[in-house]
Amino acid sequence: MPVNADRTTLRESADEGDLPVNELFYSLQGEGKLAGVPSVFVRTSGCNLRCWFCDSYHTSWEPTHAWMTVDDVVGEVERHDRAQHVVLTGGEPLLHESSVELLERLSAAGYHTTVETNGTIYREAPVDLASVSPKLASSTPTAANAPEGTDPGVWTDRHDEKRIDLDALVRLVETYETQVKFVVTGREDVEEATDLVEAVREHASVAVPDADVLLMPEGTTREALAERRHLVADLATEYGYRYTPRLHVDLWDDAPGT
Numbered sequence: 001m002p003v004n005a006d007r008t009t010l011r012e013s014a015d016e017g018d019l020p021v022n023e024l025f026y027s028l029q030g031e032g033k034l035a036g037v038p039s040v041f042v043r044t045s046g047c048n049l050r051c052w053f054c055d056s057y058h059t060s061w062e063p064t065h066a067w068m069t070v071d072d073v074v075g076e077v078e079r080h081d082r083a084q085h086v087v088l089t090g091g092e093p094l095l096h097e098s099s100v101e102l103l104e105r106l107s108a109a110g111y112h113t114t115v116e117t118n119g120t121i122y123r124e125a126p127v128d129l130a131s132v133s134p135k136l137a138s139s140t141p142t143a144a145n146a147p148e149g150t151d152p153g154v155w156t157d158r159h160d161e162k163r164i165d166l167d168a169l170v171r172l173v174e175t176y177e178t179q180v181k182f183v184v185t186g187r188e189d190v191e192e193a194t195d196l197v198e199a200v201r202e203h204a205s206v207a208v209p210d211a212d213v214l215l216m217p218e219g220t221t222r223e224a225l226a227e228r229r230h231l232v233a234d235l236a237t238e239y240g241y242r243y244t245p246r247l248h249v250d251l252w253d254d255a256p257g258t
């Protein structure tokens with residue numbers, strides 16, 4: 001089973017350079033090109049978007065975290081001594097300037113680094129795989145779909161305005177080895193994803209091959225994924241994009257720290 005961070009290294013208040021950490025655990029990469037690879041996950045808290053389906057509610061809708069120094073994060077990562085891969089995720093990890101220092105430290109220590117990002121923010125850092133997941137119109141929160149007990153309020157418009165930043169997307173694909181990973185709820189999402197990929201191709205100086213465009217079924221439980229995965233697999237075949245499972249959900253359902 002994945003192992004959670006020792007909470008004794010977490011503090012309540014921030015010093016400059018600290019990172020708001022929601023959780024740190026060792027598991028198998030569940031998504032994308034590196035699915036199945038043992039990896040330490042560092043999940044920062046705080047997001048500039050509010051997807052209605054966010055599987056990390058406590059980093060977006062209700063951010064919870066403790067502040068850790070970059071030193072302590074590196075120390076916790078190193079405790080998982082079999083891991084050679086680190087996944088920096090969130091929330092939106094590129095909101096935080098200190099994510100750059102963390103990536104520099106991890107890279108210098110020899111780790112392969114993946115950053116899971118919504119693609120609205122560009123930062124320069126030693127990133128081995130930028131796992132970019134631009135948010136489609138179907139992610140926008142409304143009064144009808146927002147998580148129970150929340151009122152999307154200003155976030156319906158704010159999310160919709162901020163969810164795509166073409167300049168940031170282009171810089172990310174030009175700078176890093178990239179996978180572009182769309183959360184798919186239905187056929188319209190793949191049509192919109194195709195328009196976006198075409199726009200990125202038009203502006204970028206590098207190729208974005210179909211094999212780097214991934215379709216991932218929306219769903220946070222085995223049951224939800226079982227309902228949607230065949231549709232998404234068929235769409236991947238039809239469009240020539242790659243399908244990615246959510247291996248951790250298949251294996252551990254919605255258990256925390258996986």
Ligand SMILES: C[S@@+](CC[C@H](N)C(=O)[O-])C[C@H]1O[C@@H](n2cnc3c(N)ncnc32)[C@H](O)[C@@H]1O
Nearest residue numbers: 053054055056090091092116117118133218219
């Ligand atoms: C919680 S997000 C954190 C990183 C970044 N904020 C982002 O959205 O890419 C991690 C990954 O989970 C995906 N994700 C979040 N909720 C999901 C859901 N309900 N079903 C499928 N994928 C989901 C995101 O698209 C992203 O690829």
Ligand SMILES: Nc1nc2[nH]cc(C(=O)O)c2c(=O)[nH]1
Nearest residue numbers: 028029030031089116248258
């Ligand atoms: N096992 C596992 N793989 C993942 N790949 C990306 C994740 C994320 O939340 O960013 C994630 C996650 O939360 N767990």
Ligand code: SF4
Nearest residue numbers: 047051054060091118
């Ligand atoms: S961008 Fe990522 S972390 Fe933010 S709300 Fe959407 S899925 Fe959650």
Ligand SMILES: [Mg+2]
Nearest residue numbers: 055056089258
């Ligand atoms: Mg996740």
